[in-house]
Amino acid sequence: MLDYFPRIYDKLLKNQLEATGAVLVQGAKWCGKTTTCEQIAKSTVYMADPESREQNLILADAQPSMLLKGETPRLIDEWQTAPKLWDAVRFEVDKRDQFGQFILTGSSVPPNNASMLHTGTGRISRLRMRPMSLYESKDSSGRVSLRNLFAGEELPVAKAGATIEKLAFLLCRGGWPKAIGQPERMALRQARNYVDAVADSDISRVDDTQRDPQLARRLLRSYARMESSQTPTSQIADDLRGNGTAPNDKTVQSYITALQRIFVIEDMPAWNPNLRSKTAIRTTETRHFVDPSIAAAAMGVGPQGAIKDLRTFGLWFESLCVRDLRIYADALDGEVFHFRDKSGLECDAVLHLRDGRYGLIEIKLGGDKLVDEGAKNLLTLSEKLDTTKMQKPSFLMVLTGTGQLSYTRPDGVMVAPIITLKD
Structure with missing residues (x-):
């Protein structure tokens, strides 16, 4: 055992x-x-x-x-x-x-x-309760504490140095307790078995409604392609219609609802802050599985296959970070939201505590160019917030995958690899 x-x-x-x-x-x-x-x-x-x-x-x-x-x-x-x-x-x-x-x-x-x-x-x-975070599975050093950052402490310099290959394995393995500490072949099998059980049985047993296992698998694959996006249900239905029997929007929604009822899907709600301008805020939820390994398993992709499509890999990595942030938010008595306004300005994750404190987080797989882009978005959003009606953000952070160190930029934006993070 x-x-x-x-x-x-x-x-x-x-x-x-x-x-x-x-x-x-x-x-x-x-x-x-x-x-x-x-x-x-x-x-x-x-x-x-x-x-x-x-x-x-x-x-x-x-x-x-x-x-x-x-x-x-x-x-x-x-x-x-x-x-x-x-x-x-x-x-x-x-x-x-x-x-x-x-x-x-x-x-x-x-x-x-x-x-x-x-x-x-x-x-x-x-x-x-959610699957295990990287800190719980001992894949994160925990040198960067979100609790300490909310308390006003400086970001410590922490070594990381995760490779793309390591991140791909962690993503495809997921946070399933039975996968932690197992040999790679056995660890990766857990998420595949989970997807099989969901499609063949659980999605029908949740409300005693017989559902088509093949349509369930196609829906899971479609959702995997839409991971970390604000794709409407109608577009998911269109994607399914392009890959076989054509279910209507109502049928697709019933399958999504069933997956939500068994906690496979956990979409992320939109954040609605006070802004200085009257820019309209988008309220569409962001699509997420409760664990990123579900997306990889649904697509039939292992670590090496995930690396071959870095765009999709980046979206799945975002989902991995969201999973961990949600777990850490639970420990801090908070929630995680997504922000996007009419102009296209986005923030991948807003960790908002019940006492009103919040941190703005952009998620980037790695690379100086992407970190710069994330920092720019965070600074732009922070300037739009009406701090006469709400607190200033406790911190601005770019959460990365392959960064070598955690550090604070001259503009005040923190950069921290996910494998250094804890609650």
Whole structure:
């Protein structure tokens, strides 16, 4: 058995349990939800265990309180297979009137919410878990702390020196816990197996609607080509119509919704700051998988194949950085957004904290020319912000892939390789 790698979500889960009666941990299959929760839980019921599944489902329907008995916090793994457990947990939390009673894990949204009478507000908090960041998988040195940058500290000079080949492997391997520390051939197989499971089974099981596995695979490939873009659903439908049977826009949207419900797709919302000018801000979300390895696996591409198309590789690298930034943002009590205005000015990632602080980040694979371009965009955007109505950015950063060092430019823009970053 592989050693457990400490996760950023370990602390987040503990913090949630200290303040609520139950915590729902949601996220894609294989991202490590159950293993992480097992580190904290004192007792567990596995709803998907073949040996006890039928009995558990009967109890969940007839006497759910029986499944809730055990030392706390009690883990109920894959609770969504028996949606009645939701109200049972909510009621038990009310009755006990104590924090830290239950942990629920789920790799999909329940297919039918009709049996759930209460939202769980005030009793059940939610934690979204993602695959591992490079810092969690020990592929980042963690010398550059976003927390410290938000606190006003200077950017440390940290050595990096990742090659394109190394980045390609990290991208295609992804952050799947079962892939970390494995030989390359075995590590790369995890994302391919994941895509197979999604297309052949999971996309239909999420809401008990039979979907065409081949159309699901074509949609995943199309989404991989649109990664890190603001492509509308209609264009994805057009792309599919050019590659076989012609699904309509409604069908395509239903497949996308199903992928969102099993946490395969996690598009990035637009940032809406106060600007000095009246320039219109685009509100279209940016297309992203929850892990960049899904894009590579959907396209049937390994590390060497990814390198052959550097434009697409650059978009997938952006998705890798977004994955890590989202995980670090969770640790900092923040969110990650994308900015684009009518003039075409963009910012790949805005890490915005709940207390109003934010950092502007451009993502570039590498090279002085691209770093200069990213820095120019950041400075232009920062000058457009109306700082009489909102704070100044805590930092401007170009996040790179192949840079040798982290450093601060004379114009104040920070440059940091992704393999030096942590929360």
